[in-house]
Amino acid sequence: MIKELSIKELAEKIKEQKYTLILCHKNPDPDTLGSAFALRDILALLGSCAKVASCDTAQKKFDFITEGVSLEYQENGYERYIAVDVASPTQLGELSFLADKVNLTIDHHKMCVRFSEYYENFCASCAENIYLLASELGILDKLPIHFYNCLYAGMSADTGGFRFSNVTPDTMTLASQIIAKGIDHAEINRVIFESKSLEEIKAQRLTYEKMQMFCDGALSLIVFTNRMKEENGISDADIGDVVNAVRSVEGVLVALSLKQSSKDEKKYSLSSRANADIDVSKGCMEFGGGGHVRAAGATVIADSEEEATNMVVSVFSHLIDEYKKGIKNG
């Protein structure tokens, strides 16, 4: 039986001095990175050395979080493994073989597969849980400005710049306390939302060219194949948030992106976003994934681009139909 920890119990465990590996999810975003590096600041203050790992590299622009440290995993005799912002073992990607070793998970995903003792709190970002942990430990005033930069980055990224439905009065109260620490919040937001590499812009242009519409325009989809990536000199990191591009089309209720894996051509990484009250995490669960009500992911196994497309369109068009029926009857 997997145990859920209270914040007190989590704080007690974090106090134990142990050489720690902190694990981020694949395609690391500012929330998993910010949570990991903020947790590393906490551990450093408490006398534990920690490294951070992910199966994918962090984007260069997130150096203000990672301080340029590589996320590459190396076996190093770690005494403790902590996963942050990781909804299921599959979210560890190529590092999922470490799932059995994980001692603690700190997360905020409602739809999830727990694989170790965990602390969870369904706030907008995992970063908020790291703040609560520091608060419980009574060390908020001792942590460096880097800690607050990390937390703000996680909160802002997971709330789309404090615009998504997951924002609560508590989110804003906490953001206010973090801004009061003197962080450069405008610069963090510029880096997260307004700064794209030329390759990311290329990926976005391709997305607008190649997107497909289904369900009378209620479902949008972009499939990124390895061939498309090679022909255009685009890497996996460059196509990170293309789902938001297909999501912005007027009339779209659910937006999807499928990215073919460079390592295994039968694997497609699925991202889903909802513009209405449709639980896309249910759709992702069909493929063994998870996430939030309006933002979720999974890995789809298919022999071809067409097969992957048919599989996701079938599942998500069903969710859209159910939603439309609900509106008619409701």
Ligand SMILES: [Mn+2]
């Ligand atoms: Mn998150």
